[in-house]
Structures are given as structure tokens and as C-alpha cells.
Amino acid sequence: MQQLQAQRENGHDAEGGRSTLGSSVSEARRSHLLSIADAALGYMSLEDMLSELLERIRSSLEVDTAAVLLLDEDRGVLVARAARGLEEEVRQGVQVPLARGFAGRVAVEARPIIIADLDYADVVNPILRQKGIRSMLGVPVHVEGRVIGVMHIGTLVRRDFDEDDVTLLQLAADRAALAIDNARISEQRSVTAIMQRALLPGALPEIPGMRFSAKYLPAGSGIKIGGDWYDVFQLVNGRVAFVIGDVVGRGVLAASVMAEIRTALRAYMAQGHKLTDVVSMLNELLISMGSNRGATLSILELDAEAEELEVVTAGHLPPLLIEPDGRARLLEQKHGLPVGVRTGHRYQASRYPFPTGSRLLLYTDGLIERRGESIDEGFERLAVAACAAAAGTESSFADRVYRTLLDETPLEDDVALLAIETMPLQDTLEMTLPARPYVLGGLRNTLGRWLQAVGADESELFDITLSASEAATNAIEHAYGAREATFAIRCEHDGERVTIVVRDSGRWRTARPPSGGRGLGIIHSLIDEVSVENDQDGTVVTMTKRLTRGA
Amino acid sequence: MSPLEIERIDGVPVARVREDVDAANATTTQQQLADALGPDASSLVVDLSEARYLDSAGIDMLLRLGDRLDHRRAKLVLVIPDTSQLKRLAAIVGLPDAIAVRPSLQEALREAARSATDLDMPEQATTGGTSPG
Numbered sequence: 001m002q003q004l005q006a007q008r009e010n011g012h013d014a015e016g017g018r019s020t021l022g023s024s025v026s027e028a029r030r031s032h033l034l035s036i037a038d039a040a041l042g043y044m045s046l047e048d049m050l051s052e053l054l055e056r057i058r059s060s061l062e063v064d065t066a067a068v069l070l071l072d073e074d075r076g077v078l079v080a081r082a083a084r085g086l087e088e089e090v091r092q093g094v095q096v097p098l099a100r101g102f103a104g105r106v107a108v109e110a111r112p113i114i115i116a117d118l119d120y121a122d123v124v125n126p127i128l129r130q131k132g133i134r135s136m137l138g139v140p141v142h143v144e145g146r147v148i149g150v151m152h153i154g155t156l157v158r159r160d161f162d163e164d165d166v167t168l169l170q171l172a173a174d175r176a177a178l179a180i181d182n183a184r185i186s187e188q189r190s191v192t193a194i195m196q197r198a199l200l201p202g203a204l205p206e207i208p209g210m211r212f213s214a215k216y217l218p219a220g221s222g223i224k225i226g227g228d229w230y231d232v233f234q235l236v237n238g239r240v241a242f243v244i245g246d247v248v249g250r251g252v253l254a255a256s257v258m259a260e261i262r263t264a265l266r267a268y269m270a271q272g273h274k275l276t277d278v279v280s281m282l283n284e285l286l287i288s289m290g291s292n293r294g295a296t297l298s299i300l301e302l303d304a305e306a307e308e309l310e311v312v313t314a315g316h317l318p319p320l321l322i323e324p325d326g327r328a329r330l331l332e333q334k335h336g337l338p339v340g341v342r343t344g345h346r347y348q349a350s351r352y353p354f355p356t357g358s359r360l361l362l363y364t365d366g367l368i369e370r371r372g373e374s375i376d377e378g379f380e381r382l383a384v385a386a387c388a389a390a391a392g393t394e395s396s397f398a399d400r401v402y403r404t405l406l407d408e409t410p411l412e413d414d415v416a417l418l419a420i421e422t423m424p425l426q427d428t429l430e431m432t433l434p435a436r437p438y439v440l441g442g443l444r445n446t447l448g449r450w451l452q453a454v455g456a457d458e459s460e461l462f463d464i465t466l467s468a469s470e471a472a473t474n475a476i477e478h479a480y481g482a483r484e485a486t487f488a489i490r491c492e493h494d495g496e497r498v499t500i501v502v503r504d505s506g507r508w509r510t511a512r513p514p515s516g517g518r519g520l521g522i523i524h525s526l527i528d529e530v531s532v533e534n535d536q537d538g539t540v541v542t543m544t545k546r547l548t549r550g551a
Numbered sequence: 552m553s554p555l556e557i558e559r560i561d562g563v564p565v566a567r568v569r570e571d572v573d574a575a576n577a578t579t580t581q582q583q584l585a586d587a588l589g590p591d592a593s594s595l596v597v598d599l600s601e602a603r604y605l606d607s608a609g610i611d612m613l614l615r616l617g618d619r620l621d622h623r624r625a626k627l628v629l630v631i632p633d634t635s636q637l638k639r640l641a642a643i644v645g646l647p648d649a650i651a652v653r654p655s656l657q658e659a660l661r662e663a664a665r666s667a668t669d670l671d672m673p674e675q676a677t678t679g680g681t682s683p684g
Contacts (some may be wrong), residue, residue: 236570236575237570272555272576437575438575440571440573440574440575441571444571444604459639462636465604466604469604469606470606473573473574473608477574518610518611519607521643522606522643522644525643526643
């Protein structure tokens, strides 16, 4: 209270001195303010800079309080960021809803507002009243025409703010805006960079006979993080899952929701649930976690061996399938509401053939939507671009599609794009895989594809695949879960016979694991010729089986 | 990885294995199958009609599960259709010597019902090592 009293007295003094001021003094004040703003403040942290700027405003304009509140767009509130004479406003994290109260009105109406007598005004912030503030002037803080906050000053005695005061405060607000924007850009950029690294798959899986490529481009200067994401991961059953999605809203909040969704999807998929159940479970999860967690997404599962694609769409744009003959079609699904919207909603799965040579494009709306254009025109352009890109070879498929569509166009929205291609396997199939059980399903799926291509019949395919899987299981056991341990598998055929060689690096082995006996027995029963060799480098299992009808 | 779908048909728990069982998921699958028995059922049908690969880890899992059910005086019945590649594998490893294998769900349910009658004695299932038959 003593401090308040002192301020009140200062206020009186200021008021007393003010009456004698002329326009030249006003000019001096302005230059004073500007010099401070331009010279020293540029090198300070945002916190120090705002604090110093407000202090200068307080002394130049001879007021008792000065504060800056910044707009939190996601929550629709103004949050106190820096204050002088009203420090508790920042300490208590005062938040003012938009369109309410003094600061809220300044932000919404985007113009200076003067309150000559607070007693008769709509004020939300209790601190202003507790402090005994009588008169206030607030101006919007603009960046590129958008209001990003409010700067206001107040006096403990009644004061009629004039045009000069408004001009000066607006100058200060503009200076603050610049600093705030710069700080936000660099802050958000680093947050964006961290989040992107954390949320988008670092390296796409490497699976023989498949190629994945992706583009992710946030729109604008990096101030706004988009809620677009994609994901690719191989399931324990050997199939590959793809996700593309777009969280409602933007900014760090949207990105955090996207992180929640991504994690939930991976967890549900890892538990082996069906795609429709996975999306239903995610829907209920998001609803139970509260509002503002809506998203559109498509989730797909590709069985490369069965050449079949399963799709569930939740309000997202339809994936584009480019068939091996070059025809493009949209995989449209009806009735799939976005997730997080309606509890109990049932999602439906569709299946499509996905023969070798097929391509698939998953994307977010930023790729195809243009102002003043119908969505059908966007789809049409996408199909044309995808077919053109399918013919090219340079860079990646996703990159070619992206460049065909957007090279000349400034981004209006974030763009996420994921492309999947299947191609014939090499005549000799070679894979080096981590010595972990989770690779077994993928190994069988790829080997099954290869065996089909070389002409194995159903029972031969079963025998060889199961035997290779058993040999791989032994190699994995030999590694004893050692980090970095790998094993290699090589598959050859000469038209009549298939030979599979599984080689581990048994360096990690200290003693032979007890199991493996049954696996070896199975191999001997199913395969014509089997040899197991141990040397210093590890164990090599060679299996040869004659095919009844060679390729 | 839970590749299971579990339902009860005429009081008998039936677990459909929809995915491969291998070293990656054998342990969790065994646990889930054992849980599927519930506290009261005297038999469990594991339907392998839709399962494609069941490797040695999967076979070991079924044998352990059979033992475990034995201790609970319950019976394990497998469904392996005659057309399934798993039929040959089961024969190679001698699975039918240890576990009841039937070619269809109907026959497996009939087997389960029969063993339920056999086991329908006043005696309570205990944790002891006295396994029936």
C-alpha cells in the first residue's frame, strides 16, 4: 500500500507537470521513447525489453501502470505478459477473455479505447480495481494487420487521455509488436523444429519392394505450427500401417493433440486391433479427454504379400490410388466422421487390391485446396499431377507430386504428403534385419511376396517361409537381445530350386541357448537340403528346396 | 500384439487366432488365451482356421497352454481345418498327441461339450498337481 501511495503521489506530480507541456515537449517525449526503443532494446531478451519499454512508457507518459497482454489464439484469451505498477497481473497470470473487459474490447475492436472513469466501465481484471486505477488507455498490438495483444496504461487519478497519448502509446505498442513477433518466430521455430523432429517419423521404414517418400511443409513464416502429420510403421504381423491426419486448429496445442493421436494409434495398432476398432477407440479416447481434440485422418494397412490395402477414413480427404496401368482413383469413403466429434460413431473399412506397381498418395488439404476453386478441381489437378509424377524418376515420388502441384504457388496452408509405391522384388532378395523378434512378421511377408514371384505353390511357400522364420528365430536367440545385433537373409533361385541362407553374427553368444531344437526339427521336415555351419563369425543355416513349378 | 478375438459359444470360450504366432507374441498370446478360459469354463477352444503361420514358438506356447489348462482341470481343443497348412506342421511336431485337434469349430465345440460332461464332477478344480486323465 505504501508503494501504491507513492505512486499515487507521483501521479499527482505528473499530472501537475503535465498541464504545462506543449507540443515540442511532446515531440521530445516521442524521440525519447523511440531512441530507447530502437537502440538498447533490440539487444535485450523479450522479457527485459518489454519491462524496460513499459518503464519508459510509464515515465514518458507520466502514468502509474503500464502492461502488455498477449493473445492466446487457441484459447481465445489475453494473457498478461509484462507489467509495471501492476506486476501482480503477470505473477498471477491474469487472463482476460476476448470481447470482455477492457483489454478484450481493445483486442476485438482493434482500436485504441480510452476509459476516463473505471467506476463506470466493464472491467474483468480484479487487480485493476484493487489497485484503484481510475483512467485507462489501451491500444492494440499489431503484427501484419493481426492483433496479437494489447498494451494499456492507467492512472490512479482521473485523466483524460488525448490524441498525443494515443499516438505515443501506439508507437510503443508497434515497437513492442516487432520485438514480440521476432521473439515468437524464433521461439516457435525452435518449438516447431523440435516438435517436427519428435512427431514425424525420422526415417521411413526400409522394406524390400516398397518405397516410401514424404513431404511436410508448414505454411508461412513458421509462427504457426500446423496440426498436419503422417506416420509409417511396420506391424508385427508384417503389414505396414500408414496414417495421415490433420488436427483441428493450429499452434503448439494442435501439435500436442497430434502427438497424443499418433501415440494412441501406434499403441492400439501394436496391440493388434482391427483398423475400425483402432479408429473407434481413438474416437472415444479423444472425446473422453475433453474438447478441442477433433481431427480428420485416414489409416491404412498394406499387406504387400496379399497385395491388399485396407482403409479407414475419418473425415479426411480420400487417398489417391494410382494403379499399375496409370489410372488414378480416389478411395472415397462415406460416413467417416472426424475423430473426437461423436461418441459411439462406427467406422467402416474398405479393401482394395494393391498389386505390385501400385502407388498411393496420402495428403492433407493444403496440397490441393486453392482459394476460389472447388474441391473437385483440386482432386482433378492432383490426379493429373500424380500421373505425371508417376512417370518421372528424379528425387522421390512425393517430391515430384509436390513440385508439380505447388512449386509456383505460395503455401496457404500446411502440407503433408506421404507416398507409397510397391515394385517387383529383386531376383535375389537380401535383407539385414535387427536381431529382434518383431522383425519376423515383416520377414515372412516380404519372403512370401518373393516366393510367389518365383513360382512357389502354396505349400512350398508355407514350408520355405516358416523354415526361414525358424532359422531367423534361432539367429535372434543367438544374439541374446544384444543391442545393434543383426542377422542377414539371402534368398536365391535358379528356376528349379530356392536357396535361403540365414546368417547370424554369433559374436554375442556366450553359450548356445537351450531352445531351437524344435525349430531345427521343423526345418529338416519341411526342407529338402539343410546345412548348419558354425564358425567364428556365427551360425549359417542354408536351406534348399526344389519347386514343383519354377518361375 | 493381441491377434485374438474371443467369444463364448454355448458357454464355451472360443478364441480365434487371426494372426501369426511367433517369438514376438507367443508369451502375451498364451497369457490372453489362458485368461480367455475365465473362472468357470471347463474347456477352451482355440480356433486356428484364420492363422497362417504358427512357428515353433507358437507350438511351444500351445503345449504350455495345454499343460496349464490341465492343471486347472480344463481342456484345450484346437481347430485346424484339413485344408490348412498348419495341419501338416501339427502332424510333424506331433501336436495331436498332446492336444485335441479338430477340423472344424462344430467338432471342437462337440469335443469341448463332451469333456465338460466328463469333468462335471462335484470336485472343485484345485491348484494341485493332480491332472485328469
